[in-house]
Amino acid sequence: MPLSATADTSKTVKLERYNSYLRKIHSTKVLKASSKVLFRATLLIALVLVLLFAVNYHPHSDSHHLHRRSFLSTGLFSSSSSLGEGAAWEKRVRQSSTAKRQHGLSVLVTGAAGFVGSHCSIALRKRGDGVLGFDNFNDYYDPSLKRARQHLLEKNQVFIVEGDLNDGPLLRKLFDIVPFTHVLHLAAQAGVRYAMKNPQSYISSNIAGLVNLLEVAKAANPQPAIVWASSSSVYGLNTENPFSEEHRTDQPASLYAATKKAGEEIAHTYNHIYGLSLTGLRFFTVYGPWGRPDMAYFFFTKDILHGKSIDIYRTQDNQEVARDFTYIDDIVKGCVGALDTAEKSTGSGGKKRGPAQLRVYNLGNTSPVPVGRLVSILEGLLGTKAKKHLIKMPRNGDVPYTHANVSLAYRDFGYKPTTDLAAGLRKFVKWYVSYYGIQPRVKKENSHADESA
Numbered sequence: 108m109p110l111s112a113t114a115d116t117s118k119t120v121k122l123e124r125y126n127s128y129l130r131k132i133h134s135t136k137v138l139k140a141s142s143k144v145l146f147r148a149t150l151l152i153a154l155v156l157v158l159l160f161a162v163n164y165h166p167h168s169d170s171h172h173l174h175r176r177s178f179l180s181t182g183l184f185s186s187s188s189s190l191g192e193g194a195a196w197e198k199r200v201r202q203s204s205t206a207k208r209q210h211g212l213s214v215l216v217t218g219a220a221g222f223v224g225s226h227c228s229i230a231l232r233k234r235g236d237g238v239l240g241f242d243n244f245n246d247y248y249d250p251s252l253k254r255a256r257q258h259l260l261e262k263n264q265v266f267i268v269e270g271d272l273n274d275g276p277l278l279r280k281l282f283d284i285v286p287f288t289h290v291l292h293l294a295a296q297a298g299v300r301y302a303m304k305n306p307q308s309y310i311s312s313n314i315a316g317l318v319n320l321l322e323v324a325k326a327a328n329p330q331p332a333i334v335w336a337s338s339s340s341v342y343g344l345n346t347e348n349p350f351s352e353e354h355r356t357d358q359p360a361s362l363y364a365a366t367k368k369a370g371e372e373i374a375h376t377y378n379h380i381y382g383l384s385l386t387g388l389r390f391f392t393v394y395g396p397w398g399r400p401d402m403a404y405f406f407f408t409k410d411i412l413h414g415k416s417i418d419i420y421r422t423q424d425n426q427e428v429a430r431d432f433t434y435i436d437d438i439v440k441g442c443v444g445a446l447d448t449a450e451k452s453t454g455s456g457g458k459k460r461g462p463a464q465l466r467v468y469n470l471g472n473t474s475p476v477p478v479g480r481l482v483s484i485l486e487g488l489l490g491t492k493a494k495k496h497l498i499k500m501p502r503n504g505d506v507p508y509t510h511a512n513v514s515l516a517y518r519d520f521g522y523k524p525t526t527d528l529a530a531g532l533r534k535f536v537k538w539y540v541s542y543y544g545i546q547p548r549v550k551k552e553n554s555h556a557d558e559s560a
């Protein structure tokens with residue numbers, strides 16, 4: 108028995124070894140199977156994430172990097188800053204838009220790196236309103252000037268979001284972050300004559316961009332009140348003088364004017380259907396420090412200083428061409444007045460709840476000045492004679508004169524221009540020579556005498 112018992116024991120041991128060998132194989136198989144399951148699950152999660160990303164990705168848009176921000180803020184990641192600037196960017200957006208005074212406005216200023224936009228943004232911020240800038244920094248004119256304005260705005264605690272008006276997701280995102288009370292919409296393709304060179308840019312900014320902005324604003328909750336830049340050019344071939352808001356505006360002389368006029372009609376539609384409060388401001392040839400290099404007073408200054416000849420247009424019947432040149436500070440007061448008197452939009456989330464305010468105002472200087480006179484003021488301020496080349500106004504969309512009647516803006520928000528062309532150009536030239544570092548060439552001592560000549 109003991110032998111057999113011994114024999115039995117060794118059999119049992121062998122059997123146990125064999126069983127343990129089988130268990131090992133089995134457990135390895137289980138391990139392999141479970142790691143397969145784990146691998147597949149990981150693959151599935153990755154796939155879901157990729158699909159979600161694809162849903163958020165809009166290939167038709169110009170600013171893909173900004174959609175990455177929208178994706179981050181959907182909450183899939185605990186911290187949006189884990190992939191870059193998301194949280195910091197949103198913080199800047201909020202800070203910039205927050206008013207520093209009680210009952211202050213929260214204004215989205217489009218075209219904030221532009222001429223009128225930068226001045227208005229600073230003025231609003233200085234009185235304690237929240238201001239968020241928006242600009243695409245396009246290269247219609249020297250973008251370094253826009254960057255310099257941006258720098259100035261940063262010093263005044265105004266942050267500019269870089270983006271295009273046609274980027275709906277980005278605009279919606281801004282309205283998700285901030286309940287703007289107002290939009291000051293100044294972003295546009297400006298310039299009367301450039302419309303013959305690049306007509307599509309006017310459609311893209313002044314029509315498609317405007318509609319995109321209004322679509323976002325109408326769906327916002329609360330809806331903001333909107334004040335936006337129309338143009339004196341809408342009067343086109345109107346011959347009644349001075350131009351009043353009741354005059355005809357159905358004969359635009361340029362595509363630029365036609366897109367601004369279309370903007371006024373589009374404003375009517377959004378006001379009618381969605382209850383958006385809309386105010387259009389017809390600016391009359393705005394000039395001043397930090398101005399636009401594509402405008403005549405600006406490039407005349409440059410050309411006179413460089414000894415280049417300048418073209419001075421005359422009408423077909425050899426009359427002087429005149430403009431109601433309006434100084435930037437007066438325009439800023441007009442914009443702020445329009446914002447302060449804008450009533451609230453009546454709709455919310457895309458539904459109209461009642462009639463809303465719809466306004467149009469002239470913002471001009473009320474005293475047209477011939478272009479020849481503008482040039483002699485500049486000659487006096489620069490201490491240099493211009494090489495004048497008098498030519499018939501090319502058929503390029505220009506009109507012979509503009510002249511604003513501003514009694515409506517005066518009645519409704521006390522608009523009263525106070526800067527005449529000589530005083531305004533003096534301020535412009537002072538800025539120009541300092542900005543471009545050419546101070547020594549200006550004859551300061553005789554500038555006053557020459558201006559009044």
Ligand SMILES: O=C(O)[C@H]1O[C@H](OP(=O)(O)OP(=O)(O)OC[C@H]2O[C@@H](n3ccc(=O)[nH]c3=O)[C@H](O)[C@@H]2O)[C@H](O)[C@@H](O)[C@H]1O
Nearest residue numbers: 297298338339340390391392402403418419420428478505
């Ligand atoms: O009120 C507006 O709604 C528009 O104002 C501005 O247009 P304009 O009034 O045409 O200004 P601007 O080009 O400075 O020409 C000034 C004068 O110089 C004459 N002019 C021009 C060029 C030239 O070479 N020679 C010349 O005599 C020219 O015939 C004109 O008489 C804005 O640019 C425009 O964006 C829009 O806002």
